[in-house]
Amino acid sequence: MKRALVTGAAGFIGSHLSTRLIDDGVEVRGVDCFSAHYERPLKELNVAALSDEKRFQLIETDMALSKVAELIEEVDIVFHLAARPGVRDSWSDFADYVHANVLATRALFDACAQAGVRVVFASSSSVYGDAARLPVKEDIDLHPVSPYGATKAMTELLAGAYASAFGLDAVGLRYFTVYGPRQRPDMGLSRFIEAAAAGDPLHIFGDGRQLRDMTYVGDAVAATVAAAERGRPGAVYNVASCAPRSLLDILGELGQVLGLELELEHEERKAGDVRDTWGAIEHARQDLGYEPATPLRAGLHQQVAEAHRRRALLAVP
């Protein structure tokens, strides 16, 4: 791996991946359109440390509207993380999800197939829906329970279609609730940390007993790099911790990390939310040598520290 394209490079996972690749000596061409689903200043902070790096280039463009063949020129691997993520808004903003997750992905797969470039792409645990048996294995039928999950299932189907018709070399990763520094502001932990900092109650959807398989971002990035190097063409891998915890339990840990008694307010479970997430990781272990290494407590400390740092940086003087 000498030169990589990272789509969604200014996002949460994409910025960590870009940093890891630069640290590994890879030249990175990042692409991001700074989509409006969360604030631009947060994405600018994500890539701030990379901006002085000679081997990092950031191109601001929308993948669905670009000449993708030019973007992938001279790269030997593509990491496709650009997307409109998040379950709940996908009921109302479906056209945007289709634009980012289906049309942009199709354009990229088309260009990668023509150029013969391997692509590692982000899918999601959301493709499973409410699986009958846990932990979920990769080979079960997909029954997404949100339009977001449906677009991610479509991403996987497109990869298969381009592989069989045009020989696309694609490896998919089903990430399970990734957390850590720079986590998207719409995700649960980010919302809980900000609410606690403001002295507000934490709104939790459902009874709090739902299981969440939380994956530290550094572990997700390690799996992503390993997928580029060792993933089987056409395979899709769960990237999870395989150590699920109930939401109440996770919030108990968070309270201890913050040194606060957290006030919880329960609300109705939202349409599209999966009851429990728990991914089997044998395939990733076997093929990628993946091993989740970061305990929840340590990962929470990292996320909380970065959230405090950002709050200070972005505070209105």
Ligand SMILES: NC(=O)c1ccc[n+]([C@@H]2O[C@H](COP(=O)([O-])OP(=O)(O)OC[C@H]3O[C@@H](n4cnc5c(N)ncnc54)[C@H](O)[C@@H]3O)[C@@H](O)[C@H]2O)c1
């Ligand atoms: N964070 C998680 O827990 C999680 C879980 C499962 C799957 N995923 C997937 O992982 C990937 C990264 O997620 P994230 O949490 O880092 O999200 P993110 O929103 O922080 O990053 C995605 C980036 O893609 C960019 N983008 C969106 N549409 C684009 C387009 N058309 N052209 C160019 N750039 C575009 C956005 O501006 C954003 O910076 C996504 O594909 C997401 O669906 C994430």
